[in-house]
Amino acid sequence: MKTVSKAVLASFIAAMAAPVGAETLRWARAGDALTLDPHAQNEGPTHTVRHQMYEPLIIRDTTGAFEPALATEWGPKADDPNVWVFKLREGVTFHDGAAFTAEDVVFSFERAQQPNSDMKELIGSITEVRAVDDLTVEIVTDGPNPILPSNLTNLFMMDKGWAEANNTVNVQDFEGGEITYATTNANGTGPYTLVSREPDVKTVMAKNEAYWGIDQFPLEVTEIVYTPIQNAATRVAAMLSGEVDFLQDMPVQDLERVNAVEGLTVKKAPQNRVIFFGLNMGADDIEADDVDGANPLADVRVRKAMSMAINRDAIQQVVMRGQSIPAGMIAPPFVNGWTAEMDAESSTDIEGAKALLAEAGYGDGFSIRLDCPNDRYINDEAICQAAVGMLGQIGITVNLDAKPKAQHFPLITEGQTDFYMLGWGVPTYDSEYIFNFLVHGREDSIGTWNGTGFDNDELDAKIESLASNTDLDARNADIADIWRVVQDEALYIPIHHQVLNWGMSETFGIEVDPEDQPKVKYITVN
């Protein structure tokens, strides 16, 4: 019996060492793409799968910098600040052989602006897209829009003819349960073509031999087998047993385990996501505390004291096992407007925090409820538990209420929490995006995630002016000014930047992408 098992084991190891078919990438993560329709859902894992088959005009490389994809050059039109001109790549074909032209770009933008599209908010400033010639497109916005290209990196191009022939000119009505040809089929210009797809089970893609960039990118993976594995322990087991070559959504506690296995490695990089606490400073009295008739959080000294009580290094070492970067501002490090100085502004000082609280008249402390998600961010509930103990040191009794994200987020958007955890990623890599959602006073379509009650009309006007300020130096100066206010007001208590961990077989050369969106065309095979 023993010899039999050894023989089986040996043959298995041999099979592992000589990778099956050599260039198949077996890739797993927690969730699946929700649909293949390029414009129906604006969601991370969905974009990631599409990026292998469809392409936008511009993509970001692993440092977050722009890289030409279907557009080779772009810039504002010389005589009209409201227009952006995009030069398209020549000789590009869709998977079905049709040529990619300006007409397809116009069609794709118009499709992405339809009511059912989930991408329409990102391109809300666009009033017209017109084809100048076969390889030139002009995009007209309702005013100067200096950061338009940042909003286009997940906006995929479709073939007009294919969409018309297959009756998918309209975006799938996702909520209405419509299934169109584009939901389950893909015809992009991307480096991989769709072979088969079973939602939530398996998606297989093959190398596109006619890809325009076939000589420019490694493209050494010839087949992708993408399988969502929901349970974290099973996901890691699949990697340890050699059934998966590449793993996203690695549980922090298993990093060392995977790293210790010969042939496997874990690579990490800062993620485009910052974790922080929000404080309701705007209300006259808040419900979640034990102070009657007053809101302790309205006093900036209390907010600063709370921030000083948080020991970010301890959270990094104990809760996150080193897998985080302590933060001093609520912008991820790649974002325009982030500075190393501001990101180092948080410090731990228990005595100073106590003194500040006493000065504010809360020397005896108070009690408050902290709302926290328990299935959204890495170790989210554990971070909140740590914060409970730290705030307790300065006399603030925190009652932790941790819930699934589906229950937690409505509390913030509907203003039912006074002290909450939130994480934020910045797809545009520009501070304006943060200000629009988290700093601007709450209105119907702006400030929607600002649960702090902070509402400063002067600052709001400044934030709104960013959208059309084409003088980039003046714009950056405004951004710095706004950040100064956010920092001085202690609007949020920054905790840390998340770190992404990707587990992989050493056979594959994979660089971690800060947006958690691997693009397989960059992957090399040793």
Place this chain on the structure above:
Amino acid sequence: MLAFIIRRVGQSLLVLMIVGLVAFSMFRFVGDPIDNMLGQERTIEDVERLRGQLGLDQPFVVQYYRFLEGAVQGNFGVSYRQGRPVADIIFERAPATLELAAVSGILAVLFGIGLGVFTAIRRDGIAANVIMATSLIGVSLPTFLIGILLIYLFSVELGWLPSFGRGETVRLGGWWTTGFLTESGLRALILPSITLGLYQMTLIMRLVRSEMLEVLRQDYIRFARARGIRERVVNFRHALKNTMVPVVTVIGLQLGSIIAFAIITETVFQWPGVGLLFINAIQFVDIPVMAAYLMLISVMFVGINLLVDILYVFIDPRLRIDSSGGK
């Protein structure tokens, strides 16, 4: 007789209605699906529009009524997460769960009865005692732990069997997919079906053993032995046959729990069945899928119980007299 059946069917329908009502009253506590459906860039307008469109602004009783209205016409709504009709998704996932449940059930019955008889006959033997002691593990360890232990041992350490998924499947007819016809499909079935069937197996084994011990003490077994009938014939023809009545009842009832318990096993092994679908639905607050799944499971349990009740009437004449006694 007919009146009895009609009354039982009526009661079953009532139970179903109440299960649905309780389920719908609970959904609001699972969270707000809108939050998962729209990205972080959504506006308040978008949220209100979608909420109105899905009828989530209505009281739960109204939502329930709408669900029932659709359900009786075979329309279970549209999944919020996948944007596809729920009935299609459930049909697509059902073969995986049914195949897993069937294999687990067969394993549980075969090994349960076999080991039960063995431990009853050799009740003082070392092997029987070892089996009895280890069977405690099956009863007391939670399913997910057994699953993870099996994955650790057979996939990670030994590398013999796959740790997740269903392997290659073959399409049969319009919508049935089977893993029985490929090697990877069969290999993928081994660990999940053991995990799922272990509890039922130990349950059946312990039941068979105690019933068997009871029967073996009976006079007619002694007489059979005294008559010089061969031991095997005594054990299997005379003793086992008489232990089977309660065992069959339990097996029937356990069939439902195998399908319902599959939720945990399917999550651990990423088995693409309806249980995994349900777990995904809870996390996403996919109300149509949750509602359809809960109704389906309750229809199944209520149906099995109804069938058992009716069968009892046929088997036990006393029930028949009682039920028509009012005439």
